[in-house]
Amino acid sequence: MSTFRSRGQRRHRLRLPVHRYDTESxxxxxxxxxxxxxxxxxxxxxxxxxxxxxxxxxxxxxxxxGLILLDERRRMVAVLCDVPGELGLLAGTVEFVGVAxxxxxxxxxxxxxxxxxxxxxxxxxxxxxxxxxxxxxGLLLLDVILTNADKVQSLSIACDPQSVWxxxxxxxxxxxx
Numbered sequence: 001m002s003t004f005r006s007r008g009q010r011r012h013r014l015r016l017p018v019h020r021y022d023t024e025s026x027x028x029x030x031x032x033x034x035x036x037x038x039x040x041x042x043x044x045x046x047x048x049x050x051x052x053x054x055x056x057x058x059x060x061x062x063x064x065x066g067l068i069l070l071d072e073r074r075r076m077v078a079v080l081c082d083v084p085g086e087l088g089l090l091a092g093t094v095e096f097v098g099v100a101x102x103x104x105x106x107x108x109x110x111x112x113x114x115x116x117x118x119x120x121x122x123x124x125x126x127x128x129x130x131x132x133x134x135x136x137x138g139l140l141l142l143d144v145i146l147t148n149a150d151k152v153q154s155l156s157i158a159c160d161p162q163s164v165w166x167x168x169x170x171x172x173x174x175x176x177x
Contacts, residue, residue: 069102092137119158
């Protein structure tokens, strides 16, 4: 099963503060400002994650691949945009200065074409391998989202009939409320 969204379902644009982490080798890192008071940066459902992935691609912030780093409440703590594959694969072992602790990851991959229907064998094996690799680093891979900004496909949903997106999710309440 694949999940697709057409462009006409957009509600609003996400605003992200931009911080350059390393222009030569590590792409961009975006760190949300908790004092900004802007958009809610939690991703409780696949719909929220898909909207963010499309917004990141449409805005040009991700042109090939990016990692969305989330805390235990699925609040975005950072987005690594167009980082080298080696850095993305070591996301659980790298300490990013200024980034809050994170334990969950969503990988956003830009593809020219998103094929409707079930995920192919190659995508399935890569998803499983990446999921296992992230688990060994103490991270939960929530999803690999394939997008071209017109369509999105969740490999988590396509590869796992018991995807984390189907589990009821209620964010852990903050100590202030």
